[in-house]
Amino acid sequence: MDIREQLINACGADYVSFDEPMSKHTTFRVGGNADYYIRVSSLDQFVNGIRLLKDNDISITILGNGSNVLVSDKGIRGAVFELGKDFSDVSINRLEDNIEVKAEAGALLSNVGATLLKEGIKGFHWASGIPGSVGGAVYMNAGAYGGEIKDILKEATVLTKDLNVEVRDLDSLDLSYRHSALMSEEAYVLSATFVLEEGDSKEIKALTDELNKKRRDKQPLEYPSAGSTFKRPEGYFAGKLIEDSGLKGFRVGGASVSSKHCGFVVNDQNATAADIYNLTEEVIKIVKDKFGVTLEREIRLIGEF
Ligand SMILES: Cc1cc2nc3c(=O)[nH]c(=O)nc-3n(C[C@H](O)[C@H](O)[C@H](O)COP(=O)(O)OP(=O)(O)OC[C@H]3O[C@@H](n4cnc5c(N)ncnc54)[C@H](O)[C@@H]3O)c2cc1C
Numbered sequence: 001m002d003i004r005e006q007l008i009n010a011c012g013a014d015y016v017s018f019d020e021p022m023s024k025h026t027t028f029r030v031g032g033n034a035d036y037y038i039r040v041s042s043l044d045q046f047v048n049g050i051r052l053l054k055d056n057d058i059s060i061t062i063l064g065n066g067s068n069v070l071v072s073d074k075g076i077r078g079a080v081f082e083l084g085k086d087f088s089d090v091s092i093n094r095l096e097d098n099i100e101v102k103a104e105a106g107a108l109l110s111n112v113g114a115t116l117l118k119e120g121i122k123g124f125h126w127a128s129g130i131p132g133s134v135g136g137a138v139y140m141n142a143g144a145y146g147g148e149i150k151d152i153l154k155e156a157t158v159l160t161k162d163l164n165v166e167v168r169d170l171d172s173l174d175l176s177y178r179h180s181a182l183m184s185e186e187a188y189v190l191s192a193t194f195v196l197e198e199g200d201s202k203e204i205k206a207l208t209d210e211l212n213k214k215r216r217d218k219q220p221l222e223y224p225s226a227g228s229t230f231k232r233p234e235g236y237f238a239g240k241l242i243e244d245s246g247l248k249g250f251r252v253g254g255a256s257v258s259s260k261h262c263g264f265v266v267n268d269q270n271a272t273a274a275d276i277y278n279l280t281e282e283v284i285k286i287v288k289d290k291f292g293v294t295l296e297r298e299i300r301l302i303g304e305f
Contacts, residue, residue, distance in 0.1 A: 031071025064133030072303030105135030122199025239263030
């Protein structure tokens with residue numbers, strides 16, 4: 001049996017595709033094909049698929065909502081596992097002093113936020129507007145408007161390199177600004193448990209609406225992007241450095257530095273991944289020449305550049 005058939009047997013025909021265009025699965029709307037694409041639907045299915053691919057020395061990439069990645073035009077050799085809507089249960093455990101909310105890795109932060117709003121559980125409103133999954137948010141230690149995953153996370157359940165399921169406490173995940181220990185491990189987030197509090201739905205809604213309005217006002221949400229392209233350098237703001245370097249609207253091919261928010265690179269004219277990559281290279285070079293500050297990409301590069 002060839003590997004395609006074996007993969008279908010291991011993961012289910014409904015969840016497996018081949019030569020899948022990654023432009024369909026990334027918010028930049030660019031990226032070539034992945035050889036194998038598997039939507040995760042259960043732990044067993046995930047483990048079976050990974051075991052098969054590892055036994056065949058096929059490389060593995062994990063994706064959540066694809067909102068912080070730039071996938072090469074050449075695509076991804078090997079397999080991509082998407083932890084998305086088929087792996088997105090959320091459960092709520094009201095304890096005496098607080099509330100524990102456990103969400104599977106594929107749950108979108110917006111959906112978790114909507115559930116918590118309905119339940120009158122506070123402490124998550126800042127995350128609801130981030131267009132990522134729970135797994136991606138833990139991996140990146142996502143944050144916004146003064147909140148960060150590390151402030152509300154109790155623990156994460158991960159699948160280790162050796163295919164064991166392990167509960168990792170907050171300390172062992174080593175979360176800091178857009179960083180987690182998972183970046184240097186081959187371990188995948190299966191679920192996360194957040195510690196939150198009883199709140200008032202009306203107040204939570206008002207806070208969520210206010211932050212979403214701020215996003216709409218300040219961010220170029222009308223174009224495909226991956227949010228802030230660069231990390232905030234110590235003591236500076238990436239967007240301001242870029243603007244002060246005269247790069248507002250600066251363009252390479254179909255990609256440009258947003259005129260609305262210079263921290264965002266946008267795909268506003270049918271960009272290729274190479275356009276976006278080359279634009280970020282230029283921006284890094286020009287900001288370095290002008291201010292001596294080396295910008296680092298926040299977005300994760302996948303494939304060959
Ligand atoms: C318009 C816009 C606004 C944004 N605003 C913010 C913001 O305010 N704050 C912020 O922090 N980010 C922001 N982002 C970036 C992005 O949404 C976050 O980084 C988000 O946490 C990424 O989640 P994801 O599921 O899309 O991850 P993906 O893009 O799919 O993956 C990102 C990285 O995480 C890894 N990964 C994904 N899932 C798992 C898993 N289950 N286990 C292990 N590794 C995994 C991937 O391999 C990849 O390296 C924004 C993006 C956009 C497009």
